[in-house]
Structure formats: structure tokens, C-alpha cells
Amino acid sequence: MTQVDFYILQPGGRGNRYTLAARLAEKAWSSGHRVLIATESKEDLRHMDRLLWVHRDQSFIPHGILGKADPELNPVLIGTRQHAGDEHDVLIDLCLSTPEYFSRFERVAECVDQEPGPLQASREKYKFYQGCGYPLAVHNIS
Template sequence: MSGGATEIYFYHLEQRSLDDVLPNLLERSLERGWRAVVQAASEERIEALNTLLWTYREESFLPHGTAREGKPEAHPVYLTTGEDNPNGARVRFLVDGAALADASGYDRVVFIFDGRDDAAVAKAREDWQAAKARGYAVSYWQQDDAGRWQKKA
């Protein structure tokens, strides 16, 4: 990572799971006109997210794709385990401890971590410190009792 105009957000999951939160965050990104990349640490998680985005709501789905479908530029949301950005995304979501070497090509990078997992919290702290040291604008978001995001730092 190298500093710049990129905003780095840390979303601390406590009240809800990734499966509950990620579709809404992706919807909000698409509403802004942003394409998104979701980077996970394993192919198994990518497959689970792929299924989730087709079925998370009965009345709708999120348009997305993976390397298996090809034509990444056609997908507003792209799921990957790599650091590539084949759909020209402006926002990148990192889940399950996925790492990104360079965040400078994005308007926003969002780390989502499970607050009930001590290792995930420790990794998020390391990522926070690294992002701050590189000069990024960093913010920390935590869920309140109703599951709404509150900016804490």
C-alpha cells in the first residue's frame, strides 16, 4: 500500500455476520455508481459468497461474477482470491483476513472482520497500523445494538 486519496474503512462485525452485512454494503456501493471487488482468503469462501449474492433476498440479487464466468469487465461486483481488479472497481472489500499490497487504485478499501475472532481482531489492528503508517485516511466502524454502523474512530 502507498498513501493517497484512498479511504480505508474497518468494519468490526459484532451483532451480525458477514453474510448479513456484505450484500447491503455492496448494494450501497453500486448505488453510488461504484463497481466493487470482494477479495476473500479462500476459494471456498468465494463459492459461498457467490451463492449468497444470488440468494440473499427473495426479491432480488446482486449482479456479480467470478473468474469461472469470464468477462470480468461485465460484472459490477467481482469475487476473487487475488489482488487483481479486472472489472475496474473503485471499492474493494477484504474479508476473512485477505491482504492487499496496494490500495492506491481505489476510492475506498473496506476491511470487514469478525469481532468474535481474536486472530481476526489482531490482524485488523495490524492492517490499521499499516494503513495509518502509509498515510491513508483510516476510519473504524462498529455496529450498535440495532446493527447500524457507527463511526468510532
């Protein structure tokens, strides 16, 4: 069954949910996992792509856009909520509602910041996962 982790940036925490997604993608990739970052829109997809290029000066996260980049060369892919390709390892979810394909992933990481709209959407997603019986964990991030 899919493990769902909510990573919650505390008030005054470093960055936003996009920078948190970059941190989680780097950690998952460096641990040998394949990652799909699901975004709400093409604009968010482009923002995440740019962010992964400049995330940290000392490192590079090999990434590309789902459907355009070679998955063999890019263990981190960025897509929109509509498609997941063949990915099934780690899903980092930046969407406002749960992508339909979430349950085929081993792990789902929900990135939560203090923005009112996304924060409320994350609360609804938590209730959904809980109601379906998925194992949940909450991590408070400063």
C-alpha cells in the same frame, strides 16, 4: 489517496463479515459503484458467490467471479487476494492480510467481525494503513 473504512460488527450484531460484505456490496452497487470483493481463498470465493445469490429475497446483486464473468454485465466481482483485474473503484476486503493492489482503489472497506483470527488480522491492517498515512474511518455496525 485511498479512503479506508473499517466496518466492525459489534458483539451480538447481525451476521458475520461475509454477510456484512454482501450488505456493503449491495449499497455500493446501488450507489453506482463497481465493486471487487477480495477473498482469502477459492473456498471463501465460492461461499461469497453463493451468499450474494441469496443475500436478500427482494433484490439481486449482479455479480460474477473475476476472470470468468463479463465485467460489463457484472458491476460486482469476486476474486482472491492475488488478482484485481482492471477494477479500481471499491474494494471490499475479506483477506487476512492487505492485498498488494489495495492502493489503486478509490475506497477500501475492511469487514470485521468478532472471530479471533480475523479480528487480530484487522487490527494489524489498521496499524499498517495508519502507519502509511491513509485516511481511516471506523463504523460500528450492529
